[in-house]
Amino acid sequence: MALLFDDTGTDQWLAITPGSMAITAVPFTISAWVFGDEVFQDGTIWWLGDKDVADNFFRGRLTGSAANPPARATASTAAGDSPTTSGNGTIVDVWSHVCWRFTATNNRQALVDGDLGNESSGGAVRVPAGSDTIAIGRANDSTPDDYFSGRIAEVAMWNAILTDDQAVALSTGFTPLLIKPGALQHYWPLGGIFGEHARDIITGDTMTTNGTPTFVDHPGNLIYPADAIETPIVPAVVAGIVVLRRRREAA
């Protein structure tokens, strides 16, 4: 079950201000599955910054420059926003995967559905400081806005840059626990096999839910890590009859 943020009524978003931020500066990677439900939508998918000021943050959002909104990777300081915009758009009313790679203070990339040829790059030098909050579904600075309309799922953050192959693998359905798990700092499935909650699978912390976003269908065809399957067969003799008992069925 993904989380549906419906901006037609009460504003809805998630946010957390951890005691200690695992990610405050480049390089980092963030990915999410996104199902926007408005054409030409402007809306923030994730926001990482200083909640108490107007302009110190990193952000991944959709931009309403096209009916099927492209994705943007933005870094903002008092010098202004510096976004880069993907060459291809997410598809309205369809699940799209977006991977944002902030590789340097002057390079931020937005990759939609693994289309490397249309990935954005570049941007002006920006060094946001004082990040203390992570939000999903809106820009969470001192004047919150840019609310997202639609579904969001599988939000994950790494304190490293994923390779092209790894970023593309996410877009084909591999879930974050299978991709560079040693650098995975946050993972909010927001439904699916992990259940209907806003808990971070990595840290155990739960985001505060604001408004009443609802759980809806999760992206399909995702691949999660599996256990080893133990299937030994143990022979036993009962009253002279050899009985083969399967000790434990595959999960």
Place this chain on the structure above:
Amino acid sequence: MAHVTMLVLNANAWTGDEDAQLVGGDAAAIPVRHVGRMAWAFDDTDEAAIVSVEAPMPGSFAAGTLKATIHWAAAGDNTNDVRWDVYVEAKTPNTDTLDMEAATSWDTLNSASDSAGGSTVGDPLSVDVTLTNKDSVVASDLVRFGIRRDTDYAAGDNDDIVGDVFIYAVEIWEDT
């Protein structure tokens, strides 16, 4: 002789070896999907590796000959050979000392080559690797496995498959 399956490690029971913990300098293999099948892709130039989940060694394991059957396919070669190295790391709980958060204790590699010759490109192939160096694993140990493609192996059946090879599943079994 009997083939007694101990553990089945499907493709999503592995992760890429991001830490190069098997051999320094290795890359992590890449997860891929082939008409819904999950697999790990091993490049023909960069040596890549995967490591498995941890699992209890089944109580039925008699500490005999342990083998790994690797189920693999080649992306575009049906002539040449691949070289697989398989590693075992076994821990006896309540006895062994190992910082599970930070340390590894892999045993020496076990290796086997296999040929794609005589097949059609993309055919399902398998090779048995005898795990002579199995880190003294016994029943109820916590065990995991690592696999790498040794692309610069140049002796005998050297690794000369051109292009990617894929691992789809691995079976750990006891040859009794």
